[in-house]
Amino acid sequence: MLDGVTKAHAAYIQPIKGSNRSLVAKNGPRKGKVGLVIGGGTGHEPCFLGYVGKGLADAVAVGNIFSSPPPTPILECTKAASGGEGVLFVYGNYAGDVMNFEMAAEMAQDENIEVRTVLTTDDIASSPIEDREGRRGVAGNIFVFKIAGAACDRGLSLAECEAVTRKANNRTFTMGVALEPCSLPQTRRHNFEIGQDDIEIGMGIHGERGVVRDRMMPADEITDRIMDRIFSEMNAVPGDRVAVLVNSFGATPLMELYILFRRVAQRLSAKDISIEANWIGHYCTSLDMVGASISILHLDNELSELLHHPCDTAFLRVN
Amino acid sequence: MLDGVTKAHAAYIQPIKGSNRSLVAKNGPRKGKVGLVIGGGTGHEPCFLGYVGKGLADAVAVGNIFSSPPPTPILECTKAASGGEGVLFVYGNYAGDVMNFEMAAEMAQDENIEVRTVLTTDDIASSPIEDREGRRGVAGNIFVFKIAGAACDRGLSLAECEAVTRKANNRTFTMGVALEPCSLPQTRRHNFEIGQDDIEIGMGIHGERGVVRDRMMPADEITDRIMDRIFSEMNAVPGDRVAVLVNSFGATPLMELYILFRRVAQRLSAKDISIEANWIGHYCTSLDMVGASISILHLDNELSELLHHPCDTAFLRVN
Known part of the structure; x- marks a missing residue:
C-alpha cells in the first residue's frame, strides 16, 4: 500500500x-x-x-x-x-x-x-x-x-x-456508529462481531466498544442520538457557528452520509447554529468497517479563520 | 439524500x-x-x-x-x-x-x-x-x-x-472487479450473488455480469488481468502518457486501491508509459458494492491540456 x-x-x-x-x-x-x-x-x-x-x-x-x-x-x-x-x-x-x-x-x-x-x-x-x-x-x-x-x-x-x-x-466532538465490523488483514478475522440487525453507537475506529448496542433504527434516529449527546457537551448558543464532518468508516457509501448530514443540518438549524463548512466522505476510516461518525467543531472567530486558511494536500484542499 | x-x-x-x-x-x-x-x-x-x-x-x-x-x-x-x-x-x-x-x-x-x-x-x-x-x-x-x-x-x-x-x-478504457454485491434499497436485496471466495472480473456498476467468475486471487494478479485487457485495446507506444483512475465501487477501502495502483504503475512503467495524473478513491460507486475498477485515459497533447484545465466542483478540483 x-x-x-x-x-x-x-x-x-x-x-x-x-x-x-x-x-x-x-x-x-x-x-x-x-x-x-x-x-x-x-x-x-x-x-x-x-x-x-x-x-x-x-x-x-x-x-x-x-x-x-x-x-x-x-x-x-x-x-x-x-x-x-x-x-x-x-x-x-x-x-x-x-x-x-x-x-x-x-x-x-x-x-x-x-x-x-x-x-x-x-x-x-x-x-x-x-x-x-x-x-x-x-x-x-x-x-x-x-x-x-x-x-x-x-x-x-x-x-x-x-x-x-x-x-x-x-471544541471538537465526535461520535460514531458501526453496523458491521472490519476484517483485519493481519488476522484474517473480524475485529468484533455484531448481529445482522444490530448497530453499536459510540464505536471506536479500531472496533473499540461503544456505549450501547441497539436494534437497527432509521438514519434520523441514529443521528438524533449522536447529536443529542454532542449538544449536551458543546454548550452552543443561538448564532454560533460550526464545521461538520460526516465520515464513513470505510464501507458506508456517500449516499448514506448525505442522509445523516441532512438530519445534522436540521438539528443545527433548529438551534439557530449555522454550518460554516461541511466535509462529507471518507476522511478517517477503519479498513472496511460499515458505519459512520459525525464530528462537530464548535467555531469561534480564531478557529473559523484558521479553518479557512488555505491548504493543499492529497485529500484536503482549501483555497 | x-x-x-x-x-x-x-x-x-x-x-x-x-x-x-x-x-x-x-x-x-x-x-x-x-x-x-x-x-x-x-x-x-x-x-x-x-x-x-x-x-x-x-x-x-x-x-x-x-x-x-x-x-x-x-x-x-x-x-x-x-x-x-x-x-x-x-x-x-x-x-x-x-x-x-x-x-x-x-x-x-x-x-x-x-x-x-x-x-x-x-x-x-x-x-x-x-x-x-x-x-x-x-x-x-x-x-x-x-x-x-x-x-x-x-x-x-x-x-x-x-x-x-x-x-x-x-481513448478511455475501464474494467472492474467485484467481490461482493451491493444491496438495493428499493428491493432490500442483493443485486447479484457471489461466493465468499469468488470474484467477478468485468463487473458493471449496476451488477451487470462480467466476463469471467474466478476464485479469489492476489491483487497484483487481478490488476494484471485488467491491465492486459486494457493494453490489448489501447495501442500505446513507449513514451505515451496516460491518466489513471482507480475507483472504489463503494465498500472497498482506499488502502486496497493503493495496492492496485502500485501494480498499475509498475505495468505502465514497464512499457515506458508515464502517468500524468492519478485519481484514486470513490469516484463512481455502485452503492456499497465491494470491488474496484481501473480506468486509463490514453492522452495526447490536446487531451492532456484539457485534463489539466482548472475546475472546481464538490468532488473534483484541478487548480
Whole structure:
C-alpha cells in the first residue's frame, strides 16, 4: 500500500531517507515555521498521510495496521519538519502512540528540537466527560490537524500553535456508529462481531466498544442520538457557528452520509447554529468497517479563520 | 439524500425551479459558452452530482437509484445550461438513459437549443471490440466529463466540444472487479450473488455480469488481468502518457486501491508509459458494492491540456 501511496502522491509527499514509514511534505517545512508532525497506524486512509502538505502537516509517521509507528520514524519526521522554531505533535490518544511519540519527543529534545504535544480526544463516547483527557482521538482529529496546520503555516509561535490546537481539540466532538465490523488483514478475522440487525453507537475506529448496542433504527434516529449527546457537551448558543464532518468508516457509501448530514443540518438549524463548512466522505476510516461518525467543531472567530486558511494536500484542499 | 446533497453543496449546485432532480452549477453556465449536461441514476455518488461546477458540468439530471432521470429534469438542465451556443449531453450508454436524454434533446430542439450527444462506452468488458458502441459507460466517464467540461469552459464550439469529448471516450478504457454485491434499497436485496471466495472480473456498476467468475486471487494478479485487457485495446507506444483512475465501487477501502495502483504503475512503467495524473478513491460507486475498477485515459497533447484545465466542483478540483 505504501508503495502505491508514495507513487500516487509524489507531488505532495516524499519518503525520508528512503523509508515510506516517515513521509515529509514536499512543500511543507520551512525555516522559521513551527513544524507539524502527525501520525498513527494505517488502516484509516486517507488518515493520516492524506493530510500532509502546505498549510497542513509537514510530516507523517506511519505505523502498521491499527498500530503506532515506532519512535525512529517519528524522530525522522520531527527532524524533517523542524524549521528551528520547534515542532508540534498532534495525534490520537492511544497508549501505543503516546508511548512512542513521547520517546521520539525525548530523542528530539536531545537534538535540540523543542517538541510540544496535543493529544486528540474528540470521541465523546469513549469516556465520560469527567475523564475528558482519557478519551480517544477519532475522525474529529482532522479538524484539529487543520487548525494546527494553519496556525503553523501562519508563523505563530510554538506556544501559540499548541494553545489554539488544544482549543480546537476541546471544541471538537465526535461520535460514531458501526453496523458491521472490519476484517483485519493481519488476522484474517473480524475485529468484533455484531448481529445482522444490530448497530453499536459510540464505536471506536479500531472496533473499540461503544456505549450501547441497539436494534437497527432509521438514519434520523441514529443521528438524533449522536447529536443529542454532542449538544449536551458543546454548550452552543443561538448564532454560533460550526464545521461538520460526516465520515464513513470505510464501507458506508456517500449516499448514506448525505442522509445523516441532512438530519445534522436540521438539528443545527433548529438551534439557530449555522454550518460554516461541511466535509462529507471518507476522511478517517477503519479498513472496511460499515458505519459512520459525525464530528462537530464548535467555531469561534480564531478557529473559523484558521479553518479557512488555505491548504493543499492529497485529500484536503482549501483555497 | 438529495436534501443532504443540496444542503451540503450549496456553494456549487442549486436546484432548478425548486427541484433537486435537476441541479445547475452556481458558477457554470454563461453566455457564449457551450453548456454541458450530465446525469444518470443515483447510487453512484459522487457521480454524477459531485462533478458539477466551473470548468466541468453545468447541470446534472438526477434519477432514482440505478435508473435514468426522466426527460423533464433533463430538459430543465438543458435550458439552465444553455448559453446560446448549444448544449452537449454526456452520459453512460444505457437504454433508459438513451431514451430519456434523446427525448429531452428533441424537446430542447423545439425550444431552439441545439443538442449534441456523446455516450460514454468505456467498459471494455461489456461488449467485444467489434461492438465498441454497444459498450456501457462506467467510471471512466469521469475522464470524459472532465475533458468535455474543459472544452466547454475554454469556449470551443459545440462541434469542437463534441469531437474532443468523443475522442476522450474512444481513448478511455475501464474494467472492474467485484467481490461482493451491493444491496438495493428499493428491493432490500442483493443485486447479484457471489461466493465468499469468488470474484467477478468485468463487473458493471449496476451488477451487470462480467466476463469471467474466478476464485479469489492476489491483487497484483487481478490488476494484471485488467491491465492486459486494457493494453490489448489501447495501442500505446513507449513514451505515451496516460491518466489513471482507480475507483472504489463503494465498500472497498482506499488502502486496497493503493495496492492496485502500485501494480498499475509498475505495468505502465514497464512499457515506458508515464502517468500524468492519478485519481484514486470513490469516484463512481455502485452503492456499497465491494470491488474496484481501473480506468486509463490514453492522452495526447490536446487531451492532456484539457485534463489539466482548472475546475472546481464538490468532488473534483484541478487548480
